[in-house]
Amino acid sequence: MSKGTQSMNLLKKLISACLLNTAVLFPAYAADKDIDIFRSDFVSGKLSWSEVEKRAREEGTVNWFHWGGSEQLNSWIERVVVPKMADKGITLKTTRIAGTRDAVDLVLTELAAGRELGHGSVDAIWLNGDNFYTLSKQEALFGSFADKVPNSKYFEFDQDNPRAQLNLSDFGTPTQAREMPWSGEQYICYLDSKRLSRANAPKDFVELEIWLEKNPGRFTYVKPPHYIGNTFVQTALYSFNPSGQGYKEFQRPITSFTADEFTKLVQPGFEYLKRIEPHLLGGDTPFYPQNQSVNQSLYNNGEVDFACEFGLYLVHNNIKTGTFSETTETLAFPSSGMIKNKNFLAIPKNAPHPAAALVFTNVMSSLELQISKLKDIGYPLGADIWKLSGAEALAAKAAEPALHGVTADELGRLAVSDTNASLVKVIEKIWVDYIEKKSSLPFGEIVAKQIVSN
Amino acid sequence: MRSLSKLQRVAIFFLITGILGPLAPLTIASLAFRWGWPDLLPSIWWWEKRDTLQVPLAWDYIFDPVSRVVPAMQNTILIALCVTLLALIISLPAAKVLATQNFKGKSLFELFLAAPLIVPEMAVSLGMLLVFLQFGLQGNLVAIIIAHLVPVIPYMVRVLTVIYGELDKGMLDQAALLGASRYQIFRYVEFPLILPGILAAALFSILISTNIFLLTFYVGQGQVDTLATLLFSKIRGGGALDPVSAGLTLVIILPGLLFLAFTHRTLKEEVFSGGLNKS
Structure with missing residues (x-):
């Protein structure tokens, strides 16, 4: 598998190298002057919103690429979002994708072929983390818009407010308002109270180890480099951070660490993961599920007693659709900190309908749609509750689905930030080397190697 | 019996x-x-x-219309039929030559034909999109049909080469001796003889075309839904078989089954009752 991933990465590098070389051969589809002026005028705040809406009506269409694996989400979009966009004179065309990476690759390929603003095919992408990092690094984003659309009033963009962190930083990559917060998530675990009572369930990583020794094979986590697996590993690293500062050091970019410092930071966590491995599902040949749906199958098939992934209202949503048993509950694990983040709507640099894309992000961040999304499909608010008026906040509270066994306060207290994207890459590679490949090198050398190769 | x-x-x-x-x-x-x-x-x-x-x-x-299964099914069948027809027009002469003639560099040419099957789909897809963008040919059915020809033709040429290899050339000569025109020879002798092979190759083509995901997505810029793109957006990466994935999987079998049912009669009549056996 890791070999597969490696060769895949190599392949991607090769492809992008080829793309860059051939780009010069293509006729340029450079941005028209008029559309370029629109972009710079909007980003610099010169345009009124009614001018944007007028232009959006002329463009008439917006192409949104989103993960399309959920019938609830797809139905909600057709039922609620499409009519709202039609009111604005815009046809919303959605493309349902399995991996957000596909949309990112499409944008980058088009850019490599010289298709600039107005000449691409993607107007908006639902994404976060790695994919935003890639677009940002390749300078493939439209620009700072999120703090300029009218509904930005529901979001904290004030640099000096520490609560703005979730909007200003996406896995450590500064968002610079180049993506609009749309939804929030928190890493949670779920258990079946019929098989494992809440009282007997572990509450932190130390208890997990003891629990696993008594119940060998009854737990596993998604395999890194899948982001669900990465997040579990990060949570463990936070918990065993020798400085006792938990997530704090993990906000810094990799370039601010020496190999030695980083080794010290992550070694206890990785040693813990190594220690529990023989007690995970599969024992001597540990089984790490490929993604969260495989993990859910293991849970539903009774092979593990609890499992973890992102999803504040996952239990509610999955009981509703029959995926989980009625006795499934949310577990607040680990008490050392549960990673919380947001996901966003980004506009690529070569959006074919940039004004319509701006109107789209504004519609999506309206309080009406934010609350409808929370109520109908259990996707947490992207808006910040303290930016709402008293009545608005009450309406949002009333729309919250059941949490099944935990309270919002408890989850809020345990919330911590996710890891800087540049660290995520290194951490996942260390996991592959140290845990999966069982590298015989001393731990410090594994870390040094991965930092250098990064 | x-x-x-x-x-x-x-x-x-x-x-x-x-x-x-x-x-x-x-x-x-x-x-x-x-x-x-x-x-x-x-x-x-x-x-x-x-x-x-x-x-x-x-x-x-x-x-429900929200699932887009019906337009996706229409697109899938339309693409598969066009691809099959075009691939047959291209592959039949090629297979005939490969089966009956010897020329310099023939084996190299055969290897070249198989190249699209060896190169990873991801590379083929992104590369093809890049070329198509140059011609402004992307994001529509025509682009997807042309793109599908690339993985379909190698299979088709292979199947048809075998069929032509087994064709008794004597029969064609006999018809010529009896004064049949080239068209008549093809229509009444050659075509019925290779029909089972054509149908087998067409079935291959339809099955391949209905299952291509990456190529369809990139060259179509995600603007054209097919059964494969719908199914892949549900199940790629493995995982739980929820009711909708299971249902979509059953639906995606349909085009192939329809074609089988459709050709079943033809095959039976032409091959088994026609009395044309290879002797």
């Missing part, structure tokens, strides 16, 4: 369970609301819950 021996019966039993076996859990899964361990059958069926929820479940979703 004489009765089957015991061995034949066992063989047929395994053949049928091998083909139909996997479809059984798929069908059950597509009708389930809740199907978890340790239940052998779903504990709650879809129809017990379908009225209690505001979102369409399982087959209700698949038949």
Whole structure:
């Protein structure tokens, strides 16, 4: 598998190298002057919103690429979002994708072929983390818009407010308002109270180890480099951070660490993961599920007693659709900190309908749609509750689905930030080397190697 | 019809369970609301819950316009038919030459034909999009049809080369001796003889075309839904077989089955009753 991933990465590098070389051969589809002026005028705040809406009506269409694996989400979009966009004179065309990476690759390929603003095919992408990092690094984003659309009033963009962190930083990559917060998530675990009572369930990583020794094979986590697996590993690293500062050091970019410092930071966590491995599902040949749906199958098939992934209202949503048993509950694990983040709507640099894309992000961040999304499909608010008026906040509270066994306060207290994207890459590679490949090198050398190769 | 021996019966039993076996859990899964361990059958069926929820479940979703299954099915069939027709026009002469003539660099040419099958799909897809963008040919059905020809033609040429290899050239000569025109020879002798091969190659082509995901997505810029893109957006990366995935999987089998049912009669009449055997 890791070999597969490696060769895949190599392949991607090769492809992008080829793309860059051939780009010069293509006729340029450079941005028209008029559309370029629109972009710079909007980003610099010169345009009124009614001018944007007028232009959006002329463009008439917006192409949104989103993960399309959920019938609830797809139905909600057709039922609620499409009519709202039609009111604005815009046809919303959605493309349902399995991996957000596909949309990112499409944008980058088009850019490599010289298709600039107005000449691409993607107007908006639902994404976060790695994919935003890639677009940002390749300078493939439209620009700072999120703090300029009218509904930005529901979001904290004030640099000096520490609560703005979730909007200003996406896995450590500064968002610079180049993506609009749309939804929030928190890493949670779920258990079946019929098989494992809440009282007997572990509450932190130390208890997990003891629990696993008594119940060998009854737990596993998604395999890194899948982001669900990465997040579990990060949570463990936070918990065993020798400085006792938990997530704090993990906000810094990799370039601010020496190999030695980083080794010290992550070694206890990785040693813990190594220690529990023989007690995970599969024992001597540990089984790490490929993604969260495989993990859910293991849970539903009774092979593990609890499992973890992102999803504040996952239990509610999955009981509703029959995926989980009625006795499934949310577990607040680990008490050392549960990673919380947001996901966003980004506009690529070569959006074919940039004004319509701006109107789209504004519609999506309206309080009406934010609350409808929370109520109908259990996707947490992207808006910040303290930016709402008293009545608005009450309406949002009333729309919250059941949490099944935990309270919002408890989850809020345990919330911590996710890891800087540049660290995520290194951490996942260390996991592959140290845990999966069982590298015989001393731990410090594994870390040094991965930092250098990064 | 004489009765089957015991061995034949066992063989047929395994053949049928091998083909139909996997479809059984798929069908059950597509009708389930809740199907978890340790239940052998779903504990709650879809129809017990379908009225209690505001979102369409399982087959209700698949038949709901929101699932886009109907336009995707139309696109899939249209693409598959066009691809098959074009691929046949291109592959028939090529296969005939490969089967009957020897020329310099023939084996190299055959290797070249197989190249698209060896290069990873990701590279082919992104590379092709890059070329198509240059011609402004992307994001529509025509682009997808042309793109599908690339993985289809190698298979088709292979199948047809074998068929032409087995064709008795004497029969064509006989017809020529009896004064048949080139068109008549093709229409009344050559074509009926290779028809089973053509249908087999066409079936291959349809099955391949209906299952191509990456190429369809990139060259179509995600603007054209096909059954493959719908299914892949549900199940790529493996994982739980929820009712909608199970239902979509059953639906995606349809184009191939339809073609089989359609050609079954033709094959029977032309091959088995025509009395044209290779002797």
